[in-house]
Amino acid sequence: MKSNETSLQKKLLPRHISFMAMGGVIGTGIFKGSAETVSLAGPGVIFSYAFAGLLLLVVMGAIAEMATVYPGLNMKDFIRKAFGERISFIIGWLYCFMWLAVCVIEVIAAGSFLQFWLPDVPLWMLSLASAAFIIAINMMSVGGYGEFEFWLAGIKIAMIIVFIVLGAGLLFGFIPGTEAPFLHNFTAYGGFFPNGWTAIFSALLVVMFSYGGSELIGLTLSETQDAEKVLPRVVKSFILRVILFYTLPILIICGLIPWNSLNGETSPFVQVLTTVGLQGAAHLMNFILITAVLSAANSGIYGATRMLHSMATGGEAPASLARISAKGVPVNSLKLSGAILILGSTLAYLNQAGLFRLLMAVPGFVVLLVWITICLAQVKLRKSYPVEPGFKVWGYPYLTILTVFCLSVIALLFLFDAQNRISIAVCIGVLIVLIVWSSIRFKQSSRR
DSSP states (O other): OOGGGGGGOOOHHHHHHHHHHHHHSSSSHTHHHHHHHHHHHHHGGGHHHHHHHHHHHHHHHHHHHHHHHHHOOOOOHHHHHOHHHHHHHHHHHHHHHHHHHHHHHHHHHHHHHHHHTTTTHHHHHHHHHHHHHHHHHHTTTTHHHHHHHHHHHHHHHHHHHHHHHHHHHTTTTTTTTTTOOHHHHHSSTTOOSSSSSSHHHHHHHHHHHHHHGGEEEEEEEGGTTTTTHHHHHHHHHHHHHHHHHHHHHHHHHHHHHHHOOSSSSSSHHHHHHHHHTTTHHHHHHHHHHHHHHHHHHHHHHHHHHHHHHHHHTTSOGGGGGGOOTSSSOHHHHHHHHHHHHHHHHTTHHHHHHHHHHHHHHHHHHHHHHHHHHHHHHHHHHHHOOOSSOOOOOOTHHHHHHHHHHHHOOOHHHTTGGGGGGGHHHHHHHHHHHHHHHHHHHHHHHHOO
C-alpha cells in the first residue's frame, strides 16, 4: 500500500487542536453529568473537579514533554516505545472502546436534549439523526473538520462564559427584577459539604468521565503543524480553562437553586434558567447544549478513527483500517466507528436510562488506565531521551509517580463501587479479552 494512502495530512492548526480537546472534555460530563456529581457531594464537588484538574495537568504535561522529544509520533506511539507493542495493542483497543462508548453517550444525550422541543419523537430516532450528522462531519477533509469543530466547540465555550456572567448577575442581584439568593444556598441544605468530605472522593468517579478526552491532544500530533512547539503552549492555557469551565458554572448552579433540587432528567443549566424564570434563555441554552454534546461526539469519533488508523499502520489492527481517502480521512476506520455509533444510538430504543448509566462509568475507568499508562511511559522514557526535551514535567519523577498513585486509588474506588458493578464488569471483560488476544497474536508473531 502506498504511503500517501496511509499517511495523515498535517492540516490542523493550534486553535484547532486546542478547541478539539476542549470539545472532547466539555460535553455530557458537565452539561448533564454535573447533576450527578452535585447530588453526590453538594457544592463542595468543585474540589473534586479541581483535584482531578491537577492530575490532568500532569498527564497533559507528560504528553507535551514526549511530543517535544519524539516529533511526528502520537500518544500511542509513546506507549509503544516505552512498553512494547503488546501494551500498546491493549491500550489502543481500550481507547477505541472508550471513545465509541463516549460517542454513544453523547448522541443519546443530544437526543434527550432534542426531546425538550420534540417530546413526542422517540429518543432512539433523535439519537440516530444525531449520529448520522456526526458521521457526515467526519467525512470532511481534516482541515474542514478542524474548522467545523473549532466553531462547534467555540459556541459551547462562549455559552459557558455567558452562563457564568448571567448567573453571577442573578446570584448577586445585578439583574433588576430578580431576587438575589447571594450565598444562602451554599450555607443552607446541609452546607457546602452536605454529605461530608468523603463525598468529594465518591464524586471523583464521575468527574474522571467528565475530564476524559483531554488526552485527545495526544492523537492530534500526527496532523498538527509543528506539534512539538505548539503543544506545550496549548497545554499551559488549556488546563486552566478546563478547571474554570467546570468549577464556576457548578458554583453558579448551586448558588441559584438548592443543590438537592437538581432532578437529573434535564440539564442543570436549563433547569436553573427555567427555575429563575428565564424560559426564553432556557430554549437558547438547550440549543447550545445540543451543539455542545454533538461537538464532544465529534471529537470522540475523531479520537476513535485516529487511534484505529494509528494501530493499523503499526500492524496492531487490520491493514484496511489505515486507508486514507483523498480528503485525508481514515475512511474505513470511520465506517467501522460509524456503524458502532449507529448501533449504539438505536440501543436507546431498548433501555435508554439503563444504557446511559452503564456507559457513563466505562469511559471513566478506561481513561484512568490510559492516563496511568501515559504517566508511566513518561517516567520510563525520560531516562533514554535522544534529545533534551523542550518542555519538562515539573518535579520529575515524584510528581508523576504521585499522580500515578492517585489515579490508581481512584481506579480501585471504581472497582469497588457498587453502582458501577455492571460497567466495571464490562470493562474488565473487554480488558481480559484484549490481554488474551494480544498473547495469542504476539506469540504467533514471534514464531514467524
